[in-house]
Amino acid sequence: TGTLKDMNFSVPEGGGMRSLYQFMLEPPAVSFRMTGEKDGIIDIVPRTGVLYLNVSLDWETKAVHRLQVESLDEKGNIVKGPYAITIYVEDINDNPPEFDQMKYTGVVRQNSRPGKPFMRVHATDRDDPTTPHAQLTYSILHHFPNPYKEMLFQIDNVTGEISPSKTGSYYLDPQKQDTFTLVVIVKDMAGMTMNAFTSSADVIITVKESLWKAPATIHIQENITQIYPVNISQVHSNEPDVIYDLFEKEKLSRFPFSIDQEGVIYVTEPLDREEKDTYVFFAVTKDNKGELVDKPLQIHVIVEDINDNPPVCQQALTVIEVQENEGAGSSIGTLFATDMDKEDTLNSRLQFKIESQVPAIPASNLFFIQQDTGILQLTSRSLNKRIAPNYSLKVLVTDTVFQTICDVQIHVIDINDQIPIFEKSDYHNVTVAESIPVGTVILEIQATDGDEPGTGSSYIIYQVKEGDPNNTFIIETDSETNRGFVKIN
Ligand SMILES: [Ca+2]
Ligand SMILES: [Ca+2]
Numbered sequence: 001t002g003t004l005k006d007m008n009f010s011v012p013e014g015g016g017m018r019s020l021y022q023f024m025l026e027p028p029a030v031s032f033r034m035t036g037e038k039d040g041i042i043d044i045v046p047r048t049g050v051l052y053l054n055v056s057l058d059w060e061t062k063a064v065h066r067l068q069v070e071s072l073d074e075k076g077n078i079v080k081g082p083y084a085i086t087i088y089v090e091d092i093n094d095n096p097p098e099f100d101q102m103k104y105t106g107v108v109r110q111n112s113r114p115g116k117p118f119m120r121v122h123a124t125d126r127d128d129p130t131t132p133h134a135q136l137t138y139s140i141l142h143h144f145p146n147p148y149k150e151m152l153f154q155i156d157n158v159t160g161e162i163s164p165s166k167t168g169s170y171y172l173d174p175q176k177q178d179t180f181t182l183v184v185i186v187k188d189m190a191g192m193t194m195n196a197f198t199s200s201a202d203v204i205i206t207v208k209e210s211l212w213k214a215p216a217t218i219h220i221q222e223n224i225t226q227i228y229p230v231n232i233s234q235v236h237s238n239e240p241d242v243i244y245d246l247f248e249k250e251k252l253s254r255f256p257f258s259i260d261q262e263g264v265i266y267v268t269e270p271l272d273r274e275e276k277d278t279y280v281f282f283a284v285t286k287d288n289k290g291e292l293v294d295k296p297l298q299i300h301v302i303v304e305d306i307n308d309n310p311p312v313c314q315q316a317l318t319v320i321e322v323q324e325n326e327g328a329g330s331s332i333g334t335l336f337a338t339d340m341d342k343e344d345t346l347n348s349r350l351q352f353k354i355e356s357q358v359p360a361i362p363a364s365n366l367f368f369i370q371q372d373t374g375i376l377q378l379t380s381r382s383l384n385k386r387i388a389p390n391y392s393l394k395v396l397v398t399d400t401v402f403q404t405i406c407d408v409q410i411h412v413i414d415i416n417d418q419i420p421i422f423e424k425s426d427y428h429n430v431t432v433a434e435s436i437p438v439g440t441v442i443l444e445i446q447a448t449d450g451d452e453p454g455t456g457s458s459y460i461i462y463q464v465k466e467g468d469p470n471n472t473f474i475i476e477t478d479s480e481t482n483r484g485f486v487k488i489n
């Protein structure tokens with residue numbers, strides 16, 4: 001009890017009918033009168049001054065009631081007041097949280113990033129949001145079906161956002177299971193007490209195939225003339241608003257591919273198979289902070305060959321020696337040529353043909369070249385050095401698109417009819433120390449040959465005929481002097 005003055009009260013909601021206070025009558029006052037936000041709940045007994053509630057207060061309806069009280073004399077005139085009486089209603093946890101929907105539906109793509117939300121649930125609680133009574137926390141109660149040890153989905157307990165778990169990011173596969181039902185619950189009191197209220201809702205999740213898939217190997221013909229860049233493929237992220245980029249592993253000085261913000265991949269310039277015939281790189285997606293969104297996809301490009309390289313003579317001039325006594329049909333040598341186009345294809349298949357023979361004596365067709373091997377043969381007659389010591393051939397080498405002329409020179413040399421003769425019949429003894437190093441020359445020997453100098457006919461090959469079963473010695477020939485050097489092998 002107390003005298004009439006301004007007063008504040010703090011009253012918990014609920015609790016039913018009760019009296020809060022009693023004001024004392026001070027003569028000449030004989031009664032009290034209350035006005036303001038009584039709302040049919042709050043009043044004062046005029047003769048006793050008891051301030052009372054006739055039913056419970058409700059925080060959710062009205063959190064503050066502002067009232068005025070005056071005291072009156074016999075005639076009804078105001079003695080004191082009005083005084084301000086303010087009743088603050090204290091919240092109690094008397095409302096369970098409620099989901100906005102009974103049932104939610106969402107779609108998730110296979111291989112989505114773990115923790116990346118694809119949907120959210122939301123609940124409200126009518127209790128005082130500044131108290132734990134309306135502090136909500138979300139969790140997953142059931143997960144149907146639940147085929148792995150860990151759940152495929154997770155929920156952010158504060159925001160209600162649902163995302164694939166690490167397990168889900170790895171295992172979700174619409175081929176195996178394309179629908180899941182989660183029962184999610186929300187608790188108030190931050191879920192911290194047994195007395196918290198709980199509500200639940202169903203979440204139906206559909207799993208869809210990942211859009212983020214590597215395209216099949218891309219085949220690009222080399223050196224195509226068209227307007228670059230040329231669209232060669234496209235990738236699609238599962239996430240909207242990602243930034244597409246290409247990542248090159250090989251660190252090429254020139255990287256001839258690009259990607260646009262729709263995921264379309266381009267080749268930016270003509271490719272040359274003979275320079276590089278395959279490219280491997282990665283398509284990546286990033287968010288606006290530069291973090292990777294999807295796992296990088298490997299892109300594989302094969303450059304297809306076209307016939308864009310002519311045959312090349314292996315030597316500017318191919319020189320072949322032929323002895324006078326070689327018979328008709330003898331193979332006398334091979335013209336070698338190459339082609340940089342893809343091997344074992346028609347683009348690099350070479351064919352040979354003799355275009356001309358100078359001099360054309362005693363006939364113009366003394367030589368024959370095998371069309372597909374380049375092997376040269378004598379046609380029918382043997383050659384005679386007195387008629388012509390040299391012939392020049394022009395050989396056409398073709399890959400059916402390109403042609404190259406290769407020069408061949410034929411040297412006609414004497415018949416190899418002279419035998420080599422040693423200058424001495426006996427070189428006596430040579431004494432060497434047993435520690436002598438390998439390769440040391442221990443003896444020089446000399447023989448001569450009467451055939452044409454500087455040709456194979458007069459070149460002398462020395463061999464140890466007997467007395468050296470273990471090949472302790474070798475003999476090398478100086479090709480200019482025909483001198484032989486006996487060395488330790
Ligand atoms: Ca509540
Ligand atoms: Ca309440």
Ligand SMILES: [Ca+2]
Nearest residue numbers: 309341347399
């Ligand atoms: Ca070619």
Ligand SMILES: [Ca+2]
Nearest residue numbers: 305306308341
């Ligand atoms: Ca080519």
